Structure formats: C-alpha cells, structure tokens
Amino acid sequence: MSAGYPFSAIVGLADLRLALLLNAVSPGVGGVLVRGEKGTAKSTMVRALAALLPDTAAVSGCRFSCDPAAPDPACPDGPHDAAAPGETRRARLVELPVGATEDRLVGSLDLERALAEGVKAYEPGLLAAAHRGLLYVDEVNLLHDHLVDLLLDAAAMGTAHVEREGVSVRHAARFLLVGTMNPEEGELRPQLLDRFGLTVEVAASREPRERAEVVRRRLAYEADPDGFAARWAEHDAALALRIEAARALLPDVVLPDAELERVARVCAAFEVDGLRADLVTARTAIALAAWHGRTEVEASDVRQAAQLALPHRRRRNPFDAPGLDQDKLDEALRDEPEPDLPDDPDPDPEPDGPDGSGGSDRPDGPGGPGGPDQDGPGGGGPGGGPAPQETAPPEPPRNASSDAPAAEQPPPARESTAAAAAPEQPAVAASEPFRARLLAVPGLGQGAAGRRSRAETGTGRTTGDRRPSGPVARLHLVGTVRAAAPHQAARGRRGPGLVLRRDDVREAVREGREGNLVLFVVDASGSMAARARMRTVKGAVLSLLLDAYQRRDKVGLVTFRGAGAELALPPTSSVEAGAARLAALPTGGRTPLAAGLLRAHEALRVEHLRDPRRRPLLVVVTDGRATHGPDPLGAARRAAGLLAAAGNASVVVDCESGPVRLGLAARLAADLGGPVLGLADLAADGLAGLVRDLRAAG
Structure with a gap:
C-alpha cells in the first residue's frame, strides 16, 4: 500500500492548515467546516492530518477504543478489567459517506434477537469507530439533515445514543470532526453551521508559480509515492511532535480576564446568536497560545481565533455569504473603545473673521480643499486649485432601436406586432421577498427527508x-x-x-x-418588461427560492425569451446560485412558451434518471402569452400535455395584470393539470403590500 500524500507537502491553504492543527491540539474547539470550490485539496489535507495525530492506547479487543487508564464504565463491551492488557493503535480516520443511513452512523440493535432472545445485540456504527480519532464527512452539505444533527450532537456531547423501542445503548464518541463542502451544491442550515467550531474558505491560488508548484509536487508524488513521502517525513514528524507538545501544554494555558472580555466584545459587536461563538473563540485562542508555546493568551490569539470562529455565524439570511468586516473587527479588538462623537459638528468653532465669515481664511475653510463648499459651485478643487469641471448628469436610458431618450419613446404597441422588435432590457432588482405559501406535490412520496410534500x-x-x-x-x-x-x-x-x-x-x-425538486420556468420575454412587472415577478420567485431553502429542496431555473429557452440553473441544492441567476436575468423579445416547457420537460427527464425518488414540482411563472413560432399557442398546449402525461406536478403563477385579462395562464394550468395562482396568492401573509407593488408595477 503506497504512502498517503504528506501534510507538509501541501502548498498554500494556510488558514485551513492552522484550523486543522488547532483542532488536533484541542478537539474541544469543535471541528472544522471547510468550504471551497472543487479541486482545492480539501480532502487531501484532511486525510493527511490523520497521519500526524498521536497514537492512542486502547483496551485490547474493545470495539469502542476505550482508554486502559480510564475505561468507559458504560462501554457496551465492558466492564473492562483495570489489569486488562492494552494495545497501541494509530489514530483512526473514519469517513462518513453521503449515502449513509442512521444505523450506519450510530450503530444498530438487532430488535428481533432483543424480543425473541432477550439479549442486546448491538452492532457499532461509524461514531464508535471514530472514537479518539478523526471523523471526516465529505460533502457534508449533501448529508441528510437528521444525520448531521446526530453527528453534531455526538461531537458536542462526546457520547452516542441508540434508542429502539425502549432498548437503549450509549457509548463514548469523542473525535475530531472535519466536514468539507462545495457551496455551489447547497448550503448547510445556519443552525448546523453554528455547530461547527471553525470554518475556513479555500480557493485555488491565482498565482501561476504557486499553481505550478502544486502540479509539480503532485506529479512527483504520483511517480513515486513512497519516495515523495520519505522526502517530507522529517517535516511531518516535526509537526506531529509539535502537536504533542501543544497538547501537553494546553492545560497550563491561562486566558486573562482582559482577553476574555475582548472575546466577548468581539462576539457582541458582530451580533452572533447565543454564546457558542464566545466559547469556541475562547477555546481557539487558548489552543493558539499552546500551539505557539505560550502559557497565556494574547490579543493576537483572540484576533486570529475570531477570524476562524465567527464568519459562518454572521449569516442573517440564506443568501448571505460568510465573512467578517475587518474594520469592524479592528474596532472591536481595541483595548479602549473610541468615545462617541458629539452631536455638534463644530464643537470648537474658530472666531469669526474680519468679514464675519467664521474663519474663511483657514486653509480648509470655505473655498479651501477641506471646506464645506469644496464640491459646490465655485468651490476649489483638490489642493486649492481651480475646481474640476462638474460631471454632467447621466443621460436618460435610450432604446436600442432609437436615438431618442427612453422617456420620449411612444407607448409600447401590442405584443402581437411589436414583440419581435422588443429590445433586451437590463436586469432589474427583485422586490422585497415575503413568506410564501406551501406548494406541495400531491400524493405520498418516498424521497429525501425535507419539509415540503407528504412522504x-x-x-x-x-x-x-x-x-x-x-x-x-x-x-x-x-x-x-x-x-x-x-x-x-x-x-x-x-x-x-x-x-x-x-x-x-x-x-x-x-x-x-420530503424535499422535492422545484423547477422554476420563468417568462423573461418582452411582455414581462413592457408592463414593468419583472421586479415583482423576481420578488415572488425569490420568495419561493427562500421557501425551497427552508424546506430542503433542490431547485432549477429555466428561462425563455426571444427565440428559445435555456436551463439557466441545472437542478442543484444551492438556492444561492438560483438567486444569483435570477438577479442577473434580463428581459426582452418574443415569448417562446413552448420552448420553455419543452426545455423543462427535458431537464426533469434527465434529473429523474439521476435521482428517481425525488418528485418534481414545476412552477411556471408567466402571463400565458405565446408569440414565437407558426402555431405558438398550439405548440405550448402540446408541450404542456407532454409534461402532464409524464406525471409532473405543476403550478402556474399568473403574472397578467391590468383591467383587460385574457386568462391564458389559467388555460395553460388546465393543460398542465395543476392549479393557477395569482402573484398575490403566493404570499402566506402580507398580501396588502404585494398588491400595492402589483398596482404600482401595472
């Protein structure tokens, strides 16, 4: 068996390297969540860390790796004799696959033997195997939520429980937890994010020399794994010794009251929920001091700990990216907060000048480079020179087919005559999202656990x-x-x-x-832009995306305009990607409704092959018009019939507004075999505000 890739040979990723080593020094920090794009050596570094962990002594034959010096009195393989022989084991690296079941994670009881024979036949799971070692969860964001809950509960409590109809087993489960994820494939819920002690964002270097060095070392490793590992063995051995020394020093590290108050001040400044952030930051700062060979925590330790422990706890809604404002962090870390500025903007005014101007002869008085009239008419430019020419106001937006300002354009003609010439309009911002009503797939499914449809x-x-x-x-x-x-x-x-x-x-x-696949089919044609409805439509779709995030759905986005349709977002668990694609969605052109429905049919067919148990919900957002092709309405009805024949549940969101309504969306809903809802009907509450938006847009 060839040697694994050495930890010391990995290029860059300094924050990830430090976070992993701190958890190796102090598992009480709470583990590491590694977020980053694919191909950034996340898994390679985690697997390499296991080789640096110190060996563990365990009771011989114990499936739960009990420590001979302090065996677990509740160990299912116990009680252990204090004089029983022990053995030395390498620290285990246990990997939890995405498709693992609850029984595979926590273990299982043979209930048939328990009932028929009256014995507790317990088969340990991965939590038992990982005790006193490292548990690695790749793609942790794709793991079922209830498994993540069990995993993080065990990591926090240090024990795992198996409960089956009144029969229970408990065993110790203390391990270094590391999870990796690609945010493009979906986010963890904020409650689960908070349970990870530290989070690190990783990305591939954009520096050519560093990228070349990564490739050079990888090729050398693949050519001779054992020889490559031998060249780095001394570096890895030095790291392993440093981990052991830091572990030994950890109990002697002191956290002074001044630094503890600094920790609390930083966490309060960033308005994190609860007190877990304070505890994790304090533990990380202590581990940092031990790692650097010190017995007292310093301000630099608190700063570095905050940068690792707080970013993922700053999210206020699902579409926020983790991160910290460095200026705000600097301000919170100061020993003495700056006093508030007085309300009076000029508490110590200069005496009035001879002309009563209040000090106009000051270098930065009126007319000077720092005066209040600097940017006004006649104000001086930088350095006291003549003022630069005032920037002209932006011109009104122009229509692509005319040189006249948009405000001077004639009102839009009927779509049947003007849709072909409708220009592409720039993307507009979405209106304020609202709490959406529950849209569910009829019947009883058997898909992935979620919060939408019965299953x-x-x-x-x-x-x-x-x-x-x-x-x-x-x-x-x-x-x-x-x-x-x-x-x-x-x-x-x-x-x-x-x-x-x-x-x-x-x-x-x-x-x-269960969670479903919610595929949005959004009309982005000229008819949507002509009535200035796209802002409200985007707000409605954004609200449904938020709802899909909360209900643990996969989402996809099909848009149609001009002469065709595109799959703007293939089905994914990342609703953040859906929100980003929606925000950048332009409008304009004809309405190829049939093309949009056929593209949705193809996307659902392909996704069914990949994930046959996840039932789809098609959400078509349109006014029902079809203006592209020789028989646009007939083609749209045939495409709708194809979707209905495939058994796809659907909902049509009618975007038509104005005093005269054609009711085309309702006809489309009948062809699809699903209900039709108005935009105002999507909200579970707050309908009045949405109706006001609709009236303003119409």
Missing part, C-alpha cells in the same frame, strides 16, 4: 405497520404482538410471556415530509 420517511407520525424487507430499524410493537397473538396456543405457550417468531416482527410505517 413515507424514517421519522414522523406512525401510520401503520408491515413486514420488514430487511433488518428492522423501526419496530412496530403493537403490530408485532397482533401478528403473534393468534399463534400462541399452537406454539405451546404456558406462561405470561409471549412466544415470538421471526415472521411475527412488524416494522412501523411513518409519514413525514
């Missing part, structure tokens, strides 16, 4: 029972007793106990909620 899930209310097709994960006790009761006499039952057979066991059927 058969592992959690939720119990609706029935059935015979299990594999290992029993959710025992239905009443159903099991009911199945066994008629056979007790034939089985020779003589006492109060129930005679059970394997065929009697029933598992619970539970109903919860």
